[in-house]
Amino acid sequence: MSAVLVVNSGSSSFKYQLIDMDTEEALASGLVERIGDASGQTTHHGPHGTSERTLAIPDHTAGFRAMLDAFDADGPSLTEYPPVAVGHRVVHGGKRFFEPTVVTPLVEINIEDLADLAPLHNPANLQGIRAAEKAFPDVPHVAVFDTAFHRTLPPAAYTYAIDAELAERHRVRRYGFHGTSHKYVSETVARYLDRPLGDLKQIVLHLGNGASACAVDGGRSVDTSMGLTPLEGLVMGTRSGDLDPAVLVHLSRRAQLSTDELDELLNRRSGIFGLSGHRDMRDLHAAIVDGDQGARLALDTYLHRLKHYIGAYAALLGGLDVVTFTAGVGENDAAVRAGALAGLEFLGIRIDEGRNAERSKNTRIISADDSAVTVLVVPTNEELEIARQTLAAIGESAAAG
Ligand SMILES: Nc1ncnc2c1ncn2[C@@H]1O[C@H](COP(=O)(O)OP(=O)(O)O)[C@@H](O)[C@H]1O
Ligand SMILES: CC(=O)OP(=O)(O)O
Numbered sequence: 001m002s003a004v005l006v007v008n009s010g011s012s013s014f015k016y017q018l019i020d021m022d023t024e025e026a027l028a029s030g031l032v033e034r035i036g037d038a039s040g041q042t043t044h045h046g047p048h049g050t051s052e053r054t055l056a057i058p059d060h061t062a063g064f065r066a067m068l069d070a071f072d073a074d075g076p077s078l079t080e081y082p083p084v085a086v087g088h089r090v091v092h093g094g095k096r097f098f099e100p101t102v103v104t105p106l107v108e109i110n111i112e113d114l115a116d117l118a119p120l121h122n123p124a125n126l127q128g129i130r131a132a133e134k135a136f137p138d139v140p141h142v143a144v145f146d147t148a149f150h151r152t153l154p155p156a157a158y159t160y161a162i163d164a165e166l167a168e169r170h171r172v173r174r175y176g177f178h179g180t181s182h183k184y185v186s187e188t189v190a191r192y193l194d195r196p197l198g199d200l201k202q203i204v205l206h207l208g209n210g211a212s213a214c215a216v217d218g219g220r221s222v223d224t225s226m227g228l229t230p231l232e233g234l235v236m237g238t239r240s241g242d243l244d245p246a247v248l249v250h251l252s253r254r255a256q257l258s259t260d261e262l263d264e265l266l267n268r269r270s271g272i273f274g275l276s277g278h279r280d281m282r283d284l285h286a287a288i289v290d291g292d293q294g295a296r297l298a299l300d301t302y303l304h305r306l307k308h309y310i311g312a313y314a315a316l317l318g319g320l321d322v323v324t325f326t327a328g329v330g331e332n333d334a335a336v337r338a339g340a341l342a343g344l345e346f347l348g349i350r351i352d353e354g355r356n357a358e359r360s361k362n363t364r365i366i367s368a369d370d371s372a373v374t375v376l377v378v379p380t381n382e383e384l385e386i387a388r389q390t391l392a393a394i395g396e397s398a399a400a401g
């Protein structure tokens with residue numbers, strides 16, 4: 001049996017899975033949250049159920065230690081199931097990294113160099129890698145990049161209409177993110193429907209804390225809503241998504257906001273949080289039930305933007321076979337799914353209310369039988385996709401070496 005440990009680091013949390021690659025089943029999975037806060041939390045799902053601990057987790061190194069302690073206390077034993085490799089989610093690969101890449105000191109320098117393009121993510125990803133290297137010094141570590149799946153974007157989709165020379169010099173273009181999820185989900189859809197991936201025109205809506213839409217034509221990403229950084233596109237938990245770039249100029253001049261303050265505003269104090277004070281979609285719904293008008297507007301804005309991208313991508317794809325919802329909101333929130341697709345019957349989209357309302361952790365169809373477009377919910381599994389690519393990368397590097 002070969003097991004791969006996968007670490008999916010976020011700015012203040014990380015998710016992990018230890019995956020048996022013969023069965024592709026998780027032997028354990030978990031979440032380390034609120035890293036850097038006064039009190040952090042670990043949740044570990046092991047062979048004997050779920051255990052939770054509250055403890056101070058000052059940084060990702062301490063978070064990694066807390067994860068290892070959870071394995072020691074609740075199993076499975078990492079000596080019994082030693083990982084043959086550790087796979088890491090790295091958000092920004094720039095124009096350098098498209099393939100899963102075995103981490104070397106030079107690769108680490110390059111990931112660090114890309115931090116200004118993903119300030120919430122790349123530094124945390126790198127801390128996760130360094131902590132894992134200390135804990136598992138004898139196995140290969142492989143970086144799998146969110147940007148990689150979007151390498152197929154055509155120039156017209158990735159180009160921003162600004163001074164071409166300046167853009168080239170400063171690496172300004174659309175890169176796109178959540179690629180590991182968009183790839184995993186669009187391939188899962190084809191398998192589930194038993195249709196050739198190459199025949200399908202798909203829209204994937206990854207709606208988590210960060211959210212992005214992707215137009216997938218025959219298995220290739222042809223457009224996606226996140227851009228140079230994971231800020232553009234959809235309305236998110238705390239990120240604004242699209243706005244007129246002149247808003248920045250205006251706020252800088254009129255409200256005297258500095259570059260760092262604008263960055264903070266748009267990444268951490270905008271989105272549904274900026275409009276309503278709630279960053280979690282469940283809290284937003286509860287506030288709407290209580291009659292909160294700001295919360296209502298936040299949800300309406302979120303849905304308006306989603307619909308905008310669905311229409312745009314149907315046009316770009318020149319047809320549409322599948323729309324799929326994934327990630328925390330997409331997998332769990334029937335009201336968001338129904339709201340995003342309401343009124344789109346003219347595109348051939350008809351949702352079945354009963355199917356949409358069903359609660360399930362499995363891949364499922366939620367469109368009506370007579371809907372021309374099939375609408376699905378697919379639980380994403382970035383960790384499994386990273387584990388597959390990690391195993392492939394170490395196989396290739398062993399063959400090459
Ligand atoms: N039952 C639910 N209904 C609505 N939203 C949910 C539900 N469960 C989770 N979410 C949303 O999913 C988000 C987390 O999604 P996730 O994909 O785990 O995000 P990330 O990987 O970016 O942390 C939460 O912030 C919350 O808004
Ligand atoms: C790229 C990105 O936004 O990731 P997440 O949704 O995990 O924050």
Ligand SMILES: [Mg+2]
Nearest residue numbers: 208209210327
């Ligand atoms: Mg995520």
